[in-house]
Amino acid sequence: MEQVVDKVIAGKAYVDGRIEEVAIAIDDERIVAITKPSKAPRATEVEIVKGKRVILPGMVDIHVHMRDLGQSYKEDWYTGTFSAIKGGVTLVIDMPNNVPPIDSVDALRRKMETAREKALVDYLFYMGYPKDIKELDKVIRMDIVGIKLYPEDLKKDELKTLLSLCSKMGLPVVFHAEDPEILHIDRLGEMPEIRGIEKVLDMVDYKVHVHITHVSLSKVAERIIRARGLGYNITFDVTIHHMLLNNNIYDKLGGLAYVRPPLRSEENRSYIFNLVKGGLPNAIITDHAPHTLDEKKGENPSPGFPGLEIAFPLLFTQILDGKLPLNVIDLYSAKPATLFNIAKGSIMVGNDADLIVVRYDVERRVKPEDFVSKAKYSPFKGWTLRCEVEKVFIRGNLVYDTQTLLVRRGYGRQGRRFKCRTLWAQA
Numbered sequence: 001m002e003q004v005v006d007k008v009i010a011g012k013a014y015v016d017g018r019i020e021e022v023a024i025a026i027d028d029e030r031i032v033a034i035t036k037p038s039k040a041p042r043a044t045e046v047e048i049v050k051g052k053r054v055i056l057p058g059m060v061d062i063h064v065h066m067r068d069l070g071q072s073y074k075e076d077w078y079t080g081t082f083s084a085i086k087g088g089v090t091l092v093i094d095m096p097n098n099v100p101p102i103d104s105v106d107a108l109r110r111k112m113e114t115a116r117e118k119a120l121v122d123y124l125f126y127m128g129y130p131k132d133i134k135e136l137d138k139v140i141r142m143d144i145v146g147i148k149l150y151p152e153d154l155k156k157d158e159l160k161t162l163l164s165l166c167s168k169m170g171l172p173v174v175f176h177a178e179d180p181e182i183l184h185i186d187r188l189g190e191m192p193e194i195r196g197i198e199k200v201l202d203m204v205d206y207k208v209h210v211h212i213t214h215v216s217l218s219k220v221a222e223r224i225i226r227a228r229g230l231g232y233n234i235t236f237d238v239t240i241h242h243m244l245l246n247n248n249i250y251d252k253l254g255g256l257a258y259v260r261p262p263l264r265s266e267e268n269r270s271y272i273f274n275l276v277k278g279g280l281p282n283a284i285i286t287d288h289a290p291h292t293l294d295e296k297k298g299e300n301p302s303p304g305f306p307g308l309e310i311a312f313p314l315l316f317t318q319i320l321d322g323k324l325p326l327n328v329i330d331l332y333s334a335k336p337a338t339l340f341n342i343a344k345g346s347i348m349v350g351n352d353a354d355l356i357v358v359r360y361d362v363e364r365r366v367k368p369e370d371f372v373s374k375a376k377y378s379p380f381k382g383w384t385l386r387c388e389v390e391k392v393f394i395r396g397n398l399v400y401d402t403q404t405l406l407v408r409r410g411y412g413r414q415g416r417r418f419k420c421r422t423l424w425a426q427a
């Protein structure tokens, strides 16, 4: 008997690093075949994508702050993941610096319940510095992707014990590598990050998977790439803002553009941009970090700003303008997914059918006042975007179409991961 699949989506799609006319067959939430359009299997539903549109994998953002819990005035899982959808992101990994902090099984459970209730896209979690390292076993069984350590954590006495345990258990450790001893004296300087990476490399063994997030300096990137060569199991990511903005913007925007690590000189910005052009980072991230406008103003601005709604459109605009090669898309999809064995991020048989349809015959401006995020400001305000995420499919279901949300809060699930070990640094 001829097989009938749930859905076929056909059109120009990004498959194996190229744009091709294909038919993507979806059954039971997953991609089951990729064929020439003429060879597509029979399907209950067929969607043809035409005109100036391209089908891409859903983007994967491995560094976001959905807030909620004690900080739902800044963002919550609904507004945060709605922002993700608008920006073509179908899986996020959420950071643990919540109020209360995610430092125990109980805290993690509470956060999981909140996400399950409200999330629109799929998600995974990092755990913060654990209150009781005996709980590591349990959190691994809850499928956390790794431990996230902040600058203050680098001061803790038992850090070495934690790191060797992570090494034994094969649990990745993600570092915000800025030296806490000098952060307060040198808020906008380079030394905290330079000293931070040295401290991290001094502390870790060769076996543990170390991931350095938001690298913003050429010196730090070079140090990491050298460490890779020396056999460290080390990977890193860069943010969309360190790629595209430099610190001149502080004169105009002040605290609104303040972020940790800070925006850097034009030399560093263009260095990071060129790293991306060459495909060297293991991921691009937003570090979506919403705060209220009041918190961004005044003497002591909170670091960070929202990014999920515009990161992919900004990146794809760079590609359309010929400034970055097409396969830079991988840094915001396939590569981060591979880094943590997530069954998404590329149009590939066996992966979840997370697809986005992107129109590229539009021209619009970044208008933060229209963000669905609670944080309605952006250092990218007024930037031109030459594309728009028109449709979003998550696990085969159309969740968003032409500005309209088609699913309810709670559609998102904890992301599916492949059970295998990767040699991370080569991912």
Ligand code: DOR
Residues within 6 Å of the ligand: 065, 097, 176, 258, 259, 260, 261, 289, 290, 302, 303, 304, 305
């Ligand atoms: O800019 C930042 N914002 N950097 C961080 O490390 C924390 C984040 C936040 O949670 O607001």
Ligand code: ZN
Residues within 6 Å of the ligand: 063, 064, 065, 095, 287, 289
């Ligand atoms: Zn962050």
